[in-house]
Each structure stands twice: as structure tokens, then as C-alpha cells.
Amino acid sequence: MRVYSYTRPRENIVRYQPWYVKDRGGNWQQKQLAAGSRHGKGVIARFADCENRDQAQALMGCEIGIRRDQLPAAQPGEYYWSDLQGLNVVTIQGELLGTVDHLIETGANDVLVVKGERERLIPFVQDQVIISVDLDKREIQVEWDKDF
Numbered sequence: 001m002r003v004y005s006y007t008r009p010r011e012n013i014v015r016y017q018p019w020y021v022k023d024r025g026g027n028w029q030q031k032q033l034a035a036g037s038r039h040g041k042g043v044i045a046r047f048a049d050c051e052n053r054d055q056a057q058a059l060m061g062c063e064i065g066i067r068r069d070q071l072p073a074a075q076p077g078e079y080y081w082s083d084l085q086g087l088n089v090v091t092i093q094g095e096l097l098g099t100v101d102h103l104i105e106t107g108a109n110d111v112l113v114v115k116g117e118r119e120r121l122i123p124f125v126q127d128q129v130i131i132s133v134d135l136d137k138r139e140i141q142v143e144w145d146k147d148f
Helices: 010-015 053-057
Strands: 019-022 028-031 033-039 042-047 063-065 088-091 096-105 110-115 119-123 130-134 139-142
Touching (some): 010 042
Antiparallel strands (some): 019 063, 096 110, 130 139
16 A cells, blocks of 8 residues: 655655554554555555455555654754644744644755744744754744744
8 A cells, every 4th residue: 555654765664663553433553564665755565464455445544653662762953743743932032923733844844833823834944943942841942033
């Protein structure tokens, strides 16, 4: 089946075992990967217990996840998206812009989607726009005009 992966590079997702699949009922099921590789802009994969087209089709649209402890530790200055979600975003003047709701991947850089009194799209460009990320304080400081 075709898989959309957020790993970089995309095919790195096949290095992690086991995968967890969130079924249509919202339950996570552990799955063993039998094979997987990059295919075009995505990844194709086959589960060990998925032996026919009907079983594969039942998994279409399902989320795939791995446990956090399966990931390597982030290097200094690097962050997993899940670490940034929920952090407060403040300007260097101390004005709260809102909270990181999610991120968007673009060709040039990732973009923080910040929800506050309104939604803002702030490019994640370290040392230019992103001044600091403090995971302990749950805060990202940005060089950003609050009216923009």
C-alpha cells in the first residue's frame, strides 16, 4: 500500500518497527512491516499480516504512527514537530501571538500555524524569524510583527 511519511527522507519510516495503525474505530493496532521502500514521492509498504487486496483496502486512510522512544534524540537546534505543537509563540517584545497548532511543510522551510486572536503562518527559519525555542518554558520567541 502507498504510505505518506513525514520522515526525512520519506523512506526512513520503513526503518522503524513496529508500526501502529489507527483503525477507523480510533483504536491503535500494532503491525509488523514485511517490506517497504521509496516509490516516487511516497513510500510503499506491506504488512506481514496483510495478504490480500481487501485487507489492504481496509487500511486506506488510516493513520500510521510509531512510539516516540523509537526516534533518535533530536540534535541541538533540531526539533520534532510534535515538540513544537502547543508551544506559545511570543515576539521579541514579549507579545503573545498564540499557540502552535500544527506545522506545514513547504519546499523552502516549515511553517508554524499559530492560532491566537487570529491565525498566523510563521516560517520556521532559525536565527532570522525563530529567535529561540525553549521546550522547558514551552515557548518560541520570534522576530515577527504582531500586525502581520
